[in-house]
Amino acid sequence: MQWEVVIGLEIHTQLTTQSKIFSGSATTFGSEPNTQASLVDLGMPGTLPVLNKEAVQMAVKFGLAIDAEIGQHNVFARKNYFYPDLPKGYQISQMELPIVGKGHLDITLEDGTIKRIGVTRAHLEEDAGKSLHEDYSGMTGIDLNRAGTPLLEIVSEPDMRSAKEAVAYVKAMHALVRYLGICDGNMAEGSLRCDCNVSIRPKGQVEYGTRCEIKNVNSFRFIEKAINSEIQRQIDLIEDGGKVIQQTRLYDPNTNETRAMRSKEEANDYRYFPDPDLLPVIIEDAFLEQTRATLPELPPQKRERFQSQFGLSLYDASVLASSREQADFFEKVVSISGDAKLAANWVMVELGSLLNKQGVEIDESPVSAEQLGGMLLRIKDNTISGKIAKMVFEGMANGEGSADEIIDQRGLKQVTDSGAIESMLDDVLAANAEQVEQYRAADEAKRGKMFGFFVGQAMKASKGKANPGQVNELLKRKLEG
C-alpha cells in the first residue's frame, strides 16, 4: 500500500517583550526560581491581568508578515485546568476570536520548488510555570518565573506531506519570527516549541486518517525524527491490521520512539469562556498601518531581491535569505567585495562548513563579514588564488588577523611576474625532462591529461602562489614550443 503522510504543526513562540503578557514582571530566562513572579503571576487572590500592548503589536506584526486576516475584535478566554505550575487554575488564551486569522507561509523544498503552507490561526496566550522534579527528594518544586510569559501559538493547516517539509516549515517560521524580532528562536531554552499532528492515509484517499499529536518537540532534528518514527509506527500498526487511536504522544530521543501520553477520552474539558477580567481587544486601522510600517524586508522579498539584484539561483537566494543574520552577513560581504556570486559561494560553502564544524551561529562567526569581504577583494585583484584563499580563510578562522595581514605574514602573495613564473617553469620542465619528452610525443587527447601533471608540479614548486592563469598560459607555450 502506498501511504500519504499528512502533517500539521502547532508552534509556540515565546515573544521577546520586556515584561510579561499580563503583568509588569521581567521575562529574562534563567533567573533564580520565583524571583520574576509578581502578585499577578503568583495568582494571588484579588489580582487582575492587564494586557501588554507590546505583545499585541508583535502578534499583529506576525499576522501582517504572513498575509493573514487580523482579528480586529479579538477576545481572551480562560482555559481551565488544574496543574501545580498553573497558578490561577486557568490559562489566559484565545479561543473563538484569535488575534491572527488565516494566512500562509512559503517554504522552499529540497528540489528548489516553493510550496505554500496555510496558517489556520495564531493566538496570544500566557505560558505556565515550571515543575522541578529533581532536587526535592520526593517533592516537586514550582518555579513561576515563566508563568505569564507571552506566547504566540501558530497553528498550521495539515498541508505538509513529509517530515522534511515539516522541518522546512518550522525553519521558515523560525527564520520569520527572528526576522520580525518577536522571538529569539532559542529552541534549547524553549523559546520555540512544536507540537506535531501526524496522520497517514492511502494515497488518493480524500479523508484524513486519525491523527496523533506529538507534544513539545524542541529541535529541528527531533522534529524530523519524531515525525518519521510516528509515521512508521502508524504504517506498521495499520498494515498489521490495527487502528490508529487519536492520542497525545511524547517523543523520546533516546529510543527514537513516540509513546502514548493520553487518549482523546482522557483529554481535559477546558471549559473555555471569555475572560471577564479582560475587555475585547479592538485593533484599529491606524494601529495596523503603523505596525505595517515597522515590518522589515521578509524572507520571500529578500529571496526575490537576491535573485534579481545579484543574479543568484533560487536555491542560493533561499538559503541566504533564510535567516536575517545570514542575509545581513552576505550583503555586507557583497558590499565590500562587489562580487555577489563569489560572496554567496564563500558564505554558503566555506563559512557554512566552518560554522557547522564549530557548532556556532553566523552571528558568532569567528570570521567577520569585513574579513571575508576583504579576502574576496584579494581574490578578485589576483593577489591570491582561490586555493590560497582557503589557507587565508583558515588563518582568519584561527584569529591570525585580516586577509592582508595573513597574506603578508605568510608570504602568500600570488606571483604574477611572468619573468619569475617563466624561470620557475623552466626549472620544473628541466627537472621533468622525461615527461616533457613523452608529452611532446603524445597525441592531443593524451596531452590534455598530461598537462595537468605539469600544472601540479608548477603550483607545488611555487607553493601555490603562482597565478594559475599565467602558469597555464606560459606552460602551454613552453611545452608546445
Add this chain to the structure above:
Amino acid sequence: MHQMTLAEIARGLADKKFSSEELTRTLLARIAQLDPQLNSFITVTEDLAITQAQAADARRAAGETGALLGAPLAHKDLFCTKGIRTSCASKMLDNFKAPYDATVVASLAAAGTVTLGKTNMDEFAMGSANESSHYGAVKNPWNLDHVPGGSSGGSAAAVAARLLPGATGTDTGGSIRQPAALTNLTGLKPTYGRVSRWGMIAYASSLDQAGPMARTAEDCALLLQGMAGFDVNDSTSIDEPVPDYSAGLNASLQGLRIGVPKEYFSAGLDPRIADLVMASVEALKKLGAVVKEISLPNLQHAIPAYYVIAPAEASSNLSRFDGVRFGYRCEDPKDLTDLYKRSRGEGFGPEVQRRIMVGAYALSAGYYDAYYLQAQKIRRLIKNDFMNAFAEVDVILGPTTPNPAWKIGAKNADPIAEYLEDFYTITANLAGLPGLSMPAGFADGLPVGVQLLAPYFQEGRLLNVAHQYQQVTDWHTRSPAGF
C-alpha cells in the same frame, strides 16, 4: 458619639470637638462589648485602627482637611488588606494574610480613614443571608433571630448596630443593597467599572462591584468619593471623571421622572412592602417627581441567567484555591489529585461547592451554548430593557427585596428560596447599572428598603434622590433597640 453619621463626624473632627483617636477607642470598645451578639466582625484590627487614628489626628493638626480624614470604617473581608487576614469568610483562606492592599482599601486609607476591622460575610460572597460564613452566621440587630441579609451581612449589621458609621461592601447580585434593606441602611452599588476591583477577591468578575454602606445617602456620597475612580490595575475599570457626589445631593427633584416597573408587583412580593414602596413614591411626588409605569419584560429571566453566569465565573475564579500556594491544604495528601480534592473539599463550604459544580457544568463541552451563551443573550435583553426604560425615565424605583429579613435557618433547606430574594437586585448587576437601596419603613419591626436604579455613571442622581427623600422622612434615623 456612636450615633453620629460620617458627615457629623467630619464636622466634629473639623471643629475639634473630639479626636479621631477618641472616637476610634469609643467604637472599638463598643465592638468589644456588643459584637459578640452580632458576630459582624471576623477580625478587629485594634492596633492598626489606633495607629491610623493617631496618624489622621496628626495630619489634621498639620493643617490637612478632608471629609474622611479620621473617619472610622471597616472592610468586608474580601478586600485584601496587607498583613491582615483576608478570609472571604472561608476555611480556605482562614490562614491567608494578603501581601497587598486592595485599591479600595488603599484609596480610603490615603483619604485618612481608620480601619476598625474586617467584616463577616457569606463565604466568598455567595449567599443572601450571611449564614454560609465559616465564622458563623451574622445576626440582624433589628431582631437577633433574623438574618441581616448577605453577602455583605457583617458590614450591614455592624453599621446598623452603630458599631461604626460606615463600611465597604461588594455587590454581585444584590450583596450591598439587600442587606442594606434588611438592616435599615443606605447602600450603593456603583456602575460596573466605577470602582476598582483590584484586590477584591473575585466571586463573579463581570458582576462584582464594590460600594459603600452607611446610614444616609450623604454618608454614601462621602465614601463613594473615596472609592471611585479609574485604576490601571483593573482593565474593566472605566476612565470616566468622578463628580463631586456631595455637591449634587441638594439638587431639586422637580420634574424628576420616576419609572415604576409593573413586573415588580408580582405574586412573590410581600404586600406590606408593596405598600411602603408606593408610600415612598408619594413622598417623592411631593418633592416634585413625576411617576410613570414602565415595563421590564425580561425581568423573570434574570435569576436563571444570573445563576448560570455567576457560578460559571466563580468556578474558574475559585480554581486558584488548590492547596498549592496559599490557603488551606489538607493533611497528608497521598498524591496531587488527593491534594486537590481534599483541600478543596475540606476548605470550601457547601454553598461554594454547589456553585462551583453548577458553574463547571454550565461551561462544560456540549452545555456551553445551551447555558452560558444563552444566559449571556438574556443578559443583553435585560440591558436593552433598561436602555428602553431610561429613554423615558430618569430613575427606576421599586422594592429592594420581596420580603423583610427572615429567621436564621428558615431557608437553609431550599437554596432556590434564598436565590429568589435577589429578584429585584440582580438585574442591575447583569446590566452593569448603578443601584441604591434606602430605608423606607418597617414591616412588623423589620426594616424595608426601596431600590433606585439609574443609567450608567448616574450614582450622583441616585444619591440626590435618596438624600432628598431622607430630608422628608426619618426611617433612616431609626436605630435598633439595644444598640
